[in-house]
Amino acid sequence: MSWQSEFPSLTITENDTLPKLTVSHLVSWGAITVTGDDKKSYLQGQLTCDVVSLPEDQSTLGAHCDAKGKAWTIFRLFSHQDGYAMLQPLSAIEKELTEIKKYAVFSKVTIEESQGVLLGIMGEEADTYIDTLSEDTGHVRKIENGTAVKISDQRWLLLVNEESARNIVETADAVKAHEALWSMADILQGLPIVNQDAQNEYIPQAFNLQALGGISFSKGCYTGQEMVARAKYRGINKRAMYIVKGKLTASITEGSSVEIERSVGENWRKAGTLLAHYQYADGCVIGLIVLPNNLEQETNLRACSEPESIWTIQPLPYSISDE
Template sequence: MDWLNDFAPLSHQASDTLPELMLTHLNSWGVVTLIGDDAKSYLQGQVTCDVVQLDASESTFGAHCDAKGKVWSIFRLFHHQNGYALFEPKSSIEKQLAEIKKYAIFSKVTIEQSDSILLGVMGEKADQWIDTLSEQQGNVRAIEGGTAVRIDAQRWLLVLNQNVAVALVESAQATCVAESLWCRFDIEAALPIVEQEEQTQHIPQALNLQALGGISFKKGCYTGQETVARAKYRGINKRAMYIVKGHAANALEEHTELERAVGENWRSAGKLMAHYRFNDGETIGLVVLPNNLEADTPLRLAHQPESIWAIQPLPYSLDDE
């Protein structure tokens, strides 16, 4: 598919003005679909969010956990083509799909990884362009060939069949950019990105899911609920996800190790869940840290100890009320 070669890195600094309309192919992301008479009830018993209350015009964050409340995946859930879709990093799907299908044999539901093409729409004119694809006005809209889902004020996800995706890319008057830019915006919005390496490492609250509306404390039972409830009502969670920023002399490997200052010494702090490096070396990332850490605690890259990093303010409150 030659059209895939059109998505090139956009060299820029954090302060630069970006194109008004950008398209990217979200190749490292995937979608799991659930279709069938029991899809709603089955999913309701598997995930942290309230599937029953999800309006067809809205999406919600949610988590799928193991029996100990540790996260297999964090996803964005929405109605899609007579069923439901979970949008999540592709690397997490293999294990998560096997887990969520474990008891499906007892229900009328088909669960599988979709072969849809995923496109990201970004920029000031994203809304305007999406309006040309659908007469609907919700945050989740059925469009030709699939579904459009609002991510934030200037971003949309498109889940499409291949023919429609190719036609849109070829006809859109948009700048085609590499999907790393999508990651930049996820980091700046502090949206958790659970890749395969992070699976079953954290409970949902350690990934700020309560602050993103991804946990219902009023719905019925689901896998891992006991741990998630204890974290809220007994205060057992001691970690949270933070945005961090610093300088990287060169491109970083995935899951680069961070260290934090402890007096005059340095101690392992955690690995970057995701990161984005601007063309001047400024780099931002997401990392899970102790939630009682002072906001001015110095951080550094384990392999670049001369580069001091800092915790940045979150764009939302960590309160779960």
């Protein structure tokens, strides 16, 4: 049996204690790598984040936008081998790769989809385990045949070659878990997940990127910068990303979407589609969705598929205020 098929779904509820160490094969995620003499200056002129000031041992969230400020992708940028890697949902890469390479012919850069394997390491023993892979101490560490990136407390991403990935999976004293567990953590932490269906729909602030350190308002020009800056200084952004929670009696099948409505007086109006979701064993569902940013916290929501079940907006673990 291949090591790649050994990641079962964990049967948990939202109140269950998670294993002390889990490893997941992140098959729904990918990365774009950027190498070459002009890699830093090229990305600086394309992305919302400040690439020039990013230390090698740190990562940052960021967006790549079109000229109107609409995000092609939300990514995590970090130093990887002899260049940079941009972690993002795999479904977004095809379009993003075309867009990010548009002006590469004028610079000394090579931009391509990474062939590396992505693993997610989670749990209270995650830091201790990563220490066994590297003597470095930063949030971005060189490891054998790849890179380890700290995403949050008790959570690390590994971008390695297949040989190293197989060795880690087979030798780590960790519970093997389906990648849905990784998505659950992203949702609970309010980290944007922009798949193919959400590309080129919203400006970065609609995904709370300004609150997550993914937009520099002092770095200078980049594609879409005028619109992104206008949204901040003229207050024209009317949307934000929220965590929502509800319950569904039916299981959400892989690849399906969840449509949400919001209450408007006595009526209901379409609110949007969940960017990402996780369903616990008891049917409880958490998800991310872009909504008007002036909604009251008490606004009722519901899934179109099961309108009898009321959903609620959950507190974000950070402030989205521009103040």
